[in-house]
Amino acid sequence: ILNVEQSPQSLHVQEGDSTNFTCSFPSSNFYALHWYRWETAKSPEALFVMTLNGDEKKKGRISATLNTKEGYSYLYIKGSQPEDSATYLCAFIYGNKLVFGAGTILRVKS
Amino acid sequence: EAQVTQNPRYLITVTGKKLTVTCSQNMNHEYMSWYRQDPGLGLRQIYYSMNVEVTDKGDVPEGYKVSRKEKRNFPLILESPSPNQTSLYFCASSSLAGASYEQYFGPGTRLTVT
Secondary structure, eight states, X not given: OOOOEEEOSEEEEEXXXXXXXXXXXXXXXXOEEEEEEEOTTSOOEEXXXXXXXXXXXXXXXXXXXXXXXXXXXEEEESSOOGGGOEEEEEEEEETTEEEEOOOEEEEEEO | OOOEEEEOSEEEEOTTOOEEEEEXXXXXXXXXXXXXXXXXXXXXXXXXXXXXXXXXXXXXXXXXEEOOSSTTXXXXXXXXXXXXXXXXXXXXXXXXXXXXXOOEEOOOEEEEEO
């Protein structure tokens, strides 16, 4: 089973702080990487699908970068708000399977 | 409204009593998948289906069965549930073939096996 690691496990920040977290994945046979946001009592929702080395994607205050050669992706949140509190998951696409990391839990205090 | 539905949302059952969790999507998606979520382990893929009558094992298929007789439905079957199958289950679908497309998740089914 492939290993997809996310760090940190959890993060507590103040409103207005910028933050980032990491997803590490095998650097060989790269196909795609997904980022999902999962709020408590809801279902995971896709943030980004990243396929090319050097990809940078942005959605509002959230952005992500991808380095397939070294096997990592960063997710950045600029000016965190309480509504950003959620678990952020990355998923490595391996053939037709998805392998998820354990997630980073973000809590933003107002 | 485009959505993935799952039923039931909550289920408490006893060891050995066969159960089925239904999953249906109305987006004409080809790829469908089941996941289980356990604390500290993230989502783990149980089975996936690339299209009608095409299913394959994910990383944790033991104790589960699936079928894909129609494009919109992908039920998860537990023939003889055991307590270690107590978990939160998600069904998901994505457009076209292949997992490189974003997954749309159902609302989840919380299963407890006593």
